[in-house]
Structure formats: C-alpha cells, structure tokens
Amino acid sequence: MTKKKKPQKLSSQKKSFRGTVEITRSGMSFVVVEGQEKDVMVRQKNLNTALDGDDVLVDVIKQGRNEGRMEGVITEIIKRKKVEFTGTLQVNKGFAFLLPEKGLFMPDIYIPANSLKDAKDGDKAVVRVVAWGEKTRKPVGEVIEVMDASNTNDLAMKEILIESGFPLSFPDEVLKELSEIQENIDAAEIKKRKDFRKTLTFTIDPVDAKDFDDAISIRKLRGNWYEVGVHIADVSHYVLPETALDKEADKRATSVYLPDRVLPMLPEKISNELCSLRPHEDKLTFSAVFKMNDKGEIKEHWLGRTVIHSNHRFTYEEVQEIIEKGEGPYQEEVLLLNQIARSLRKERFENGAINFSSQEVRFQLDENAKPVGIVVKESKEAHQLIEELMLLANRTVAEYVFNIRIGTNQQVPFPYRVHDTPDEEKLKVFSGFARKFGHRLEIDNPDKLARSFNEMLALAQGKPEQHVLETLGIRTMAKAAYTVDDIGHYGLGFDHYCHFTSPIRRYPDVLVHRVLQQCLTHDIHPDKQMEKKCKHSSEMERKAMEAERAANKYKQVEYMQQFIGEEFDGVVSGVAHFGFWVETVDTKCEGLVSLQSMNTKDEFKYDEQEYALIGLFTNRKIRIGDKVRIQVVAANLTKRQLDYDLVEPEGSAPAAFPGARSARKPAGERTEYKAKGRKKEGSGRQEGGSRKEGSSRKDGGTRKEGSGKKKPAAKKGGTSSRKSSRN
Numbered sequence: 005m006t007k008k009k010k011p012q013k014l015s016s017q018k019k020s021f022r023g024t025v026e027i028t029r030s031g032m033s034f035v036v037v038e039g040q041e042k043d044v045m046v047r048q049k050n051l052n053t054a055l056d057g058d059d060v061l062v063d064v065i066k067q068g069r070n071e072g073r074m075e076g077v078i079t080e081i082i083k084r085k086k087v088e089f090t091g092t093l094q095v096n097k098g099f100a101f102l103l104p105e106k107g108l109f110m111p112d113i114y115i116p117a118n119s120l121k122d123a124k125d126g127d128k129a130v131v132r133v134v135a136w137g138e139k140t141r142k143p144v145g146e147v148i149e150v151m152d153a154s155n156t157n158d159l160a161m162k163e164i165l166i167e168s169g170f171p172l173s174f175p176d177e178v179l180k181e182l183s184e185i186q187e188n189i190d191a192a193e194i195k196k197r198k199d200f201r202k203t204l205t206f207t208i209d210p211v212d213a214k215d216f217d218d219a220i221s222i223r224k225l226r227g228n229w230y231e232v233g234v235h236i237a238d239v240s241h242y243v244l245p246e247t248a249l250d251k252e253a254d255k256r257a258t259s260v261y262l263p264d265r266v267l268p269m270l271p272e273k274i275s276n277e278l279c280s281l282r283p284h285e286d287k288l289t290f291s292a293v294f295k296m297n298d299k300g301e302i303k304e305h306w307l308g309r310t311v312i313h314s315n316h317r318f319t320y321e322e323v324q325e326i327i328e329k330g331e332g333p334y335q336e337e338v339l340l341l342n343q344i345a346r347s348l349r350k351e352r353f354e355n356g357a358i359n360f361s362s363q364e365v366r367f368q369l370d371e372n373a374k375p376v377g378i379v380v381k382e383s384k385e386a387h388q389l390i391e392e393l394m395l396l397a398n399r400t401v402a403e404y405v406f407n408i409r410i411g412t413n414q415q416v417p418f419p420y421r422v423h424d425t426p427d428e429e430k431l432k433v434f435s436g437f438a439r440k441f442g443h444r445l446e447i448d449n450p451d452k453l454a455r456s457f458n459e460m461l462a463l464a465q466g467k468p469e470q471h472v473l474e475t476l477g478i479r480t481m482a483k484a485a486y487t488v489d490d491i492g493h494y495g496l497g498f499d500h501y502c503h504f505t506s507p508i509r510r511y512p513d514v515l516v517h518r519v520l521q522q523c524l525t526h527d528i529h530p531d532k533q534m535e536k537k538c539k540h541s542s543e544m545e546r547k548a549m550e551a552e553r554a555a556n557k558y559k560q561v562e563y564m565q566q567f568i569g570e571e572f573d574g575v576v577s578g579v580a581h582f583g584f585w586v587e588t589v590d591t592k593c594e595g596l597v598s599l600q601s602m603n604t605k606d607e608f609k610y611d612e613q614e615y616a617l618i619g620l621f622t623n624r625k626i627r628i629g630d631k632v633r634i635q636v637v638a639a640n641l642t643k644r645q646l647d648y649d650l651v652e653p654e655g656s657a658p659a660a661f662p663g664a665r666s667a668r669k670p671a672g673e674r675t676e677y678k679a680k681g682r683k684k685e686g687s688g689r690q691e692g693g694s695r696k697e698g699s700s701r702k703d704g705g706t707r708k709e710g711s712g713k714k715k716p717a718a719k720k721g722g723t724s725s726r727k728s729s730r731n
Contacts, residue, residue, distance in 0.1 A: 019064035019074070022082065027056040027109045035062040035076060042073045050077035053136045053143070055110050057085030057169070081136075086169040088132045088148060089113060090162065095125035102131045102145060105163075111142050119146035128153045130162065130172060148173060157373045160558055160641070161262050168551035169544075170260055174271055177248040182271050185242055187278065189286055193241075194311050197288070200233060201313040204337060207281055208390050211319045215268075216281040217508040219289070219314050220393060222337045228297045232344065234397040235289040235312050237279040239507035240517040243270065250514075254537065257544035259509035262555040263366075264373040268509070275508045283317040290517050292397040292504070298340060300347030305400055308524060323386035342385055345392040352395070356454040356497030359461055360478055365592045367559045375563040378591040394505045395496065395731070401520055402500035406490055408523045410530065415490075417534035418519050419512040419541070421503050421731070423493040424482040425450050433613055434480045441469045454497060471575055472629020476615060484731060486512050486538035486545075496731055512541050557644040560593040564646055565639040571651055576630040579617050581610040584626050586634050586648055595646030597634065602650055 021044060023037035033051055034043035044062050046054075054060050059082040066075035091104040093115075100120055102113040113131050123129055131145040149172060151159055162172060174182075205221040221233035243249045253269050260267040268275045281287050291310040295303045316333060326332035327342050353359055361383070368377035383391075398421070405418050431453075435445040443460040446452035457477065464470040481495060486503075493501040504520070507513035515537065522528045531537070578585035583598040599608055599617070606624065608617040616627035638647035 020079070021062055021064070021076075023060065023062060025051075025054050025056055025058045025060055025078070031109050035060060035078070037062075042068070044074045044076040046076050046078060052078045052081070053138070054078045054081050055085065059083040059085075084169075086166060088130055088166050088171055089145070090128065090130055090151070090159075090166055093120075093123050093125060093127045093129050093147075095120065095123070100125075101142075102129060111137075113145040114142045115145050115147060121147045121150070123147050123150050127151075128159065130166065132171075156641075157264065157562075161265060161555060164262070164551050164554045164558070165260060165267055168260075168547045168554075170256060170267055170547070170551065172267070174252060175248065178252045178271065181248050182273055185273075185278065189288060189311070193288070194286075196309065198291070198293075198306075198308055198310045200235065200289075200291070200310050201286060203231075203233070203312075204334065205233070205235065205312050205314050206316040206318055206334065207283070207314055208318045208320060208323050208386065211321065214280065215275045215508045216314075216317070217279065218390070218394065218505050219281045219312060220341065220390075221293075221312065222341060225295065229295055229303065230297065230340070230344075231293060231295055232341070232393070233291050233293040233310075233312075234393050234505070235281070235291045235310060236397070236505050236513075236517075237281055237508055238288040238290045238309060238517070239270070239274070239279050239514050240290070240521070241288050241309075242274055242278055243514060245518065249274075253511050253514065254540070257511045257541040258548045260548045260551050262552060263375070263559045264369055269511060270508060279508055281312065281314050283314045286311060286313050290504075290507075290520070292400050294396070294400075296344065298343055300344045300351065307401065307404060307520065309521070320384070320386040323389065324384050327385050327389075341393070342389050345385075345389040348392040348396060349388060352392075352497060353458060356451055358454050358481075358495050358497075359458050360474065360495075361461075363592070365556070367556075367563070375559045378563065378593075380592070395498075398504050399496075399498050399501055401504040401516060402490075402498075402502040405502070405519060405523055406500045408528070410528050414530075415488075416519060416523060416528055417488050417530050417532070418490075419486045419502060419515045419534060419538050420488065420490045421484060421493060421501050421512070422487055422489070422491050423484040423495045423501075423731075424491060425494050426453075426480050426482060430480045434476055436613065437476065437615060438473060441467075441473065443473070450494065454494070469629060472615070472627070475577065475628060485542040487542075488535045488538060493731070501731075510541075512538065554644060557594075558641065560591075561639045561641050561644055561646055563591070564593050564595075564636055565641070567636050568639060569636065571633055571635045574632050574634050574648070576626060576628050576632060579610060579615060579626065579628060581608075581617075584617060586632055588634070593646060595634070595636070595648040597648050597650050601637075601647075 021035065021037045021040070023035040023040075023044065025033060025046075026036050026043070027033050031048070033046045033048065033054075035046055036043050044064060046062065050065075060078045061080040061082065062076040063079050064074045064076045068074045089102065089104055089110070091102045091113075094101045094103055094112075098117050100115040100117070100123070102115060104110050104112070113133060114137075115131065119134075128151045129147050130149040130151065132148050133143045133145045135144040137143045151162065153159065165172060200221055203221045203223050205219050207216045207219045209216055217237040219235040221231075221235060223231040225231055243253060249270070256269045259269045259275075270279075279287070281289070289310045289312050291306075291308060291312075293306045295305070297303075318333075318338075322332065323338055326335050326338045330339065332338070364381045366379045366381055367375045368379060370376050402418075402420060405416055408416050410416055431445075431447050435447050438445055438460060441464070443463065444456065445460065446456040460473060461477070464473050484493070484495070490500060492499045502516050503510055503513045504516045505513065507517055515531075515534070519528075519531075572588045572590065574586035574588045576584050577587040577594055583596050583600075585594050585596055587594045606619040606621045608619055608626070610616075611618050614625065614627060616625045618625050633651040634648035635651050636646070637649050638645075640647075
C-alpha cells in the first residue's frame with residue numbers, strides 16, 4: 005500500500021526544508037513541505053522575492069511553541085512557478101509599471117521604456133520578468149503582448165494559462181532554430197528506416213484535430229496472421245537534445261487544451277506540419293509493429309524507426325459508423341482492428357485493469373468563443389479501438405526497455421508512467437461506504453481488490469448508487485505520475501508502462517523515444533537528470549489539468565449566466581463543512597449550495613466516513629451521489645463561480661427543518677458563506693462553486709419534464725481534441 009513520504013529535510017544541523025510557497029488571501033505566506041503536517045510560516049520581509057507557487061528552500065529561524073507552526077526565511081528559489089504576468093500598464097516618462105491583478109500579493113513590475121514596445125498607459129498586457137530584484141527593489145520586465153481588453157474571453161483564457169505557469173509565446177531562439185529545420189525528408193534518412201509507405205495506413209482522430217501523432221497500419225500475412233503497426237510521429241528526429249526547442253519543450257512538458265484553443269508544447273510548424281501524420285504525405289515515425297491473429301494473440305513484435313504514407317484520415321464518428329453499419333471505406337480492415345481491440349480490452353480487464361467509466365463535456369462555441377451548447381462526450385468502440393492499440397504499444401515499449409541492462413546489471417533510466425496501489429486509509433473508508441450498498445471489496449490483496457472493484461462497478465450499473473460509487477472510487481485511487489522507479493500501473497493492470505504514443509503533446513514521450521532508440525542501437529547514454537525531468541513533467545501535467553479545469557469552469561459559468569433563476573435536476577458531487585456542490589444532470593455544470601443559503605435552523609456536520617453532511621437535529625443526510633433540484637442564483641465570471649440554492653419539495657422543509665420555510669432568495673442574489681481554515685485564491689474547495697480535486701463527470705440522474713422552462717439540453721456524442729486519456 006502507499007507509504008507516507010517523509011518531509012524533505014535538507015540539513016541535519018540547521019532545519020532546512022524544500023517546499024512550495026502558498027500565499028493566502030490575507031497576504032500571509034507559508035511554505036508547504038511534503039510529508040510535514042504543519043507549514044512553515046514566512047513573513048513578507050523574509051520571502052526574498054518568492055511568489056505564490058514557487059519551489060523554494062526555507063531555513064527555520066523560530067521553532068513553534070507547543071508543537072505550533074515554525075517560522076522561516078526563504079534562502080533559495082529553486083524554480084519559479086511562472087515568469088509571465090498579466091496586469092494593467094501605468095506608463096510614465098521613460099519607464100512604466102505593470103500593476104498586477106488585485107489579490108496576487110506581488111510587487112509592481114518595473115518596465116524600462118525600451119521594453120514597452122508600443123504599449124500605452126492603461127493597456128492590459130503580458131509582461132515577462134527578466135530580473136527579480138532584491139529585497140526592496142522591484143522586478144524588471146518586458147512587454148510580451150498587449151491584450152485586447154474588449155475581448156473578455158481571450159483575456160480570461162490567457163490569464164488562466166499564465167497563472168498556471170505556461171508561457172503564451174515561444175522565445176526568439178526557438179523560432180530561429182525552427183526556421184533552420186529541413187522540411188523535406190532526405191532520401192538517406194529513409195534508407196535508415198523500415199519502409200511502410202506501401203502498407204495500408206490511416207489515422208483516427210477527433211473531427212477538429214490538427215496534430216495527428218499516431219497512425220495504424222494493417223497487412224494480411226500468411227495463414228490467420230496479420231501485421232498491425234502503431235506508428236507515432238518521430239518528434240525526436242526534429243527536436244534534438246539540449247537545443248532551444250528541446251529546452252522549451254522540457255520546460256512546458258505538455259500541451260494545454262482549453263475549450264477554445266490549444267497552447268502547444270511545440271511550435272505549430274512541428275506539431276501541425278512536420279510531425280503531423282497528415283494523409284497522402286510521407287512522414288517519419290517511430291513504430292511498434294505486431295504479428296497477431298484476429299483474436300489479438302501476439303506471436304512477435306518489432307520496434308524501430310519507420311517512414312509511412314497515410315492513405316486516409318478518419319474521424320471517430322466515421323469509424324463508429326463503419327463499426328455499427330458494417331460498411332464504409334476500408335471496412336474490412338476497420339472491423340478486423342475493432343475485433344482485435346475488443347479482445348485486447350477483454351484480456352486487460354481479466355488481468356486486473358479497473359473498468360472505470362467517466363463522462364466529460366465539450367463546449368459548442370460560436371464565432372466569438374461564447375458557449376451556445378454543451379456536448380456530453382461518450383467513449384464508443386471507435387475510441388476504444390485506438391485506446392487499446394495505444395496501450396499495447398506503450399506497454400510493449402516499457403517492457404522492452406525494462407529488460408535492458410547496463411553496466412553491472414543496472415536498469416536504464418527511463419520515464420515510466422506509474423500508478424500506485426490505493427491509499428490504505430482512503431480505501432478503508434471507501435470500502436466501509438460501499439458495504440452499505442451491499443458491495444464487499446477485497447482490500448487486503450491488490451489483485452483481488454481490482455477484481456472486486458470491477459464486480460462492484462458492474463453490479464452498480466444502472467442503480468441509484470452507481471454515480472457515487474464510481475465518483476468516490478476514482479478519488480480513492482492514487483494519481484498516475486512519471487518516474488524512473490518502475491512500480492507498474494495498477495489501474496491498467498500492467499507491470500510495466502510508459503507514454504510512447506503522443507510526443508507532439510507530451511515531453512516524456514519524446515524522452516521515451518530517445519531512450520528506446522539508444523537501446524535499439526546499443527548506444528546507451530544514461531540520463532542522470534531523468535528523475536528530475538519526470539518530476540517536472542508530472543508537476544506540469546498537474547498544472548495543465550488545473551488550467552483546463554479553470555477554463556472549463558469559466559465556460560460553465562458563462563453558459564449558465566443565461567439561466568439565472570431557473571431550476572435544474574442535479575447530483576451532489578462534493579461536500580464540505582460549509583456546503584455542498586451540485587452538478588447539473590444535463591450539462592455537468594457544478595455550483596455550490598452554501599449551508600447559509602438554506603433556510604433552516606438545523607446544523608450540519610461533515611462526516612468523512614459517510615462522505616456526507618448530517619443534520620445534528622434532524623439526522624438528515626446530504627451525501628455525494630444524492631439527486632437534488634437546484635435553482636441557479638448567481639454566476640460570477642471573475643471568480644469562475646456558480647452559486648445554487650437547494651429547491652425543497654413542497655411541504656418537505658417544515659418536516660425536515662422545524663421552523664424553516666421553503667422560500668428561496670431572489671434570483672441573482674449572491675450566496676455568501678465563511679469557510680474555516682486558511683483560504684487561498686483559487687484554491688478549490690474553499691472557493692465557491694469550484695473544486696480542485698479531479699472527479700469523474702458521470703450522468704447521475706434523470707431529467708424532470710413539464711416545468712415549462714427553457715433548459716440547456718446536453719447532446720450525446722462528441723469527441724475530445726485529445727485522443728488518449730491521461731493513463
């Protein structure tokens with residue numbers, strides 16, 4: 005089971021820790037140290053230019069009394085969370101200042117006249133810090149971009165990206181290198197590779213995709229055998245180690261997908277042109293090729309560099325139609341590949357993979373990026389066809405590298421994608437909760453646990469508890485991450501796993517390609533910084549997910565503004581001591597119902613064992629997964645916050661809450677609440693209507709008809725701009 009990590013103490017004589025700066029709304033600063041219960045408080049004079057989210061070293065200068073909080077001084081800034089900031093320019097003669105948004109608790113940024121470009125007083129701008137200053141001196145910056153203040157959506161999306169630490173543009177040295185890359189494929193390079201250009205090859209992607217980083221080939225062999233190839237864009241051919249392109253890709257680590265845009269890890273010339281496996285073009289690839297039968301049984305495989313020529317570009321919808329109707333372009337090959345994928349999927353679950361299902365949403369946007377509809381995305385067989393073949397390639401590459409040894413039987417440093425077993429304490433709580441619905445989990449054995457999880461999910465299918473068990477089951481699981489320590493991938497049921505199939509949008513995949521090529525050519529150069537790179541990629545993946553959630557929340561709030569005062573069916577998706585979150589059934593828009601907004605004399609306590617709020621006087625339970633009806637009362641775009649009121653059935657409130665009335669506040673009136681503990685701007689659960697923890701978005705109830713009011717109906721179907729999940 006998962007062990008708690010010890011705090012990163014760096015000195016035996018003087019207490020020194022490595023941690024992350026957290027600045028609260030009130031301006032108080034703390035260094036959060038992993039594995040240590042209490043944070044280290046840091047006064048403003050001892051921050052030494054550190055800002056919220058920075059990775060720092062802190063020396064303890066005062067011990068806490070009676071096991072209280074220690075006080076420290078920041079001695080070194082290891083890594084800045086971000087170097088670009090947004091704000092308003094205040095231009096004077098010969099210089100200017102960027103005034104950051106309120107609540108950020110950071111100094112104004114000094115901008116010399118020669119770094120202003122054409123910016124004017126009052127402009128909203130993006131500024132990159134080039135010198136951080138010391139103590140009383142202000143940081144020095146340069147204007148990167150002047151933003152259009154009238155385009156509120158563009159402004160909001162860029163601010164979200166910058167706040168998460170992702171630069172909006174590529175440095176000049178990267179663009180210079182990009183311009184020098186040879187676009188034509190050299191004949192000498194083709195001779196070094198296995199040629200698949202005459203083999204039937206096609207891509208399957210979302211309808212709006214531009215970067216096609218994987219393709220599938222299939223060829224009939226003798227007997228009942230087929231050659232199935234998984235071909236991945238050979239980014240490592242163009243992005244060489246230690247170049248400016250490579251350093252920038254390493255820094256970003258991932259592309260970021262927002263509702264109306266993609267912030268790419270690599271410039272578009274690489275991601276959408278040179279490396280995109282577009283139809284009817286020769287492309288350089290790295291491939292995993294399998295000799296298998298129609299049951300998915302593999303006789304042998306081959307790994308290496310290739311050249312391909314895609315014959316056709318499929319969308320998921322087109323492939324799904326072929327699967328359902330049995331006719332369409334290359335129907336025989338598509339149906340065979342789907343049959344193979346079904347077999348691989350069945351075998352995977354039999355070998356211990358956990359069959360979690362989830363629903364996500366995609367926003368339908370007008371020409372101004374305003375949401376006009378919400379589509380519920382479904383994982384159909386067309387998606388699963390690609391997913392299973394990608395999983396097979398990822399697992400095969402990881403197994404190959406794992407079995408390579410260097411020196412005195414040492415493993416090759418390699419960025420494995422790992423997923424630990426669930427936390428023991430979380431598992432005990434969840435197991436006790438599931439038992440109340442008649443489900444027994446085998447928590448003492450990881451192999452039996454996966455099987456019993458799947459049995460529980462299958463038995464709960466279509467029952468009232470399905471939503472809550474799936475949601476809480478996912479939250480019980482550990483988070484997947486990159487590391488050189490190959491502990492396997494518990495959720496997928498694989499002993500060895502890596503990310504090989506998306507190098508256009510994930511830096512660990514680029515590293516995988518490089519190490520794989522070294523192993524294949526027996527020319528291995530162990531990277532001593534591999535674990536550091538893995539940790540950074542994991543951190544940036546988390547930041548990208550936070551940015552994506554923030555952008556989705558913005559669009560949810562923007563969409564729900566038109567429904568102030570209207571009522572919807574919802575499902576309780578989270579609880580806290582000050583209220584509970586409700587996700588609307590049709591559109592998956594989550595908002596907060598504050599306990600203070602409930603017209604009741606009852607008092608509620610949060611019961612962690614029950615995942616519920618329990619009334620002290622009435623014993624009423626508000627539990628994750630409960631179906632409720634809510635009214636939209638406020639939608640705050642600035643804070644990306646939705647506030648709901650609970651709609652009680654007629655006559656139920658007096659019985660449940662003595663002396664309470666079922667009357668509700670006027671629509672549009674903001675629900676206020678006070679959350680205990682230290683609050684941080686944008687910190688999720690203490691921010692109304694927004695939760696930081698990731699949760700699956702599943703349909704949790706049925707829609708009531710007959711109210712006569714306009715309702716935002718979510719459509720089924722749709723696809724993501726990313727093919728593969730973050731396994």
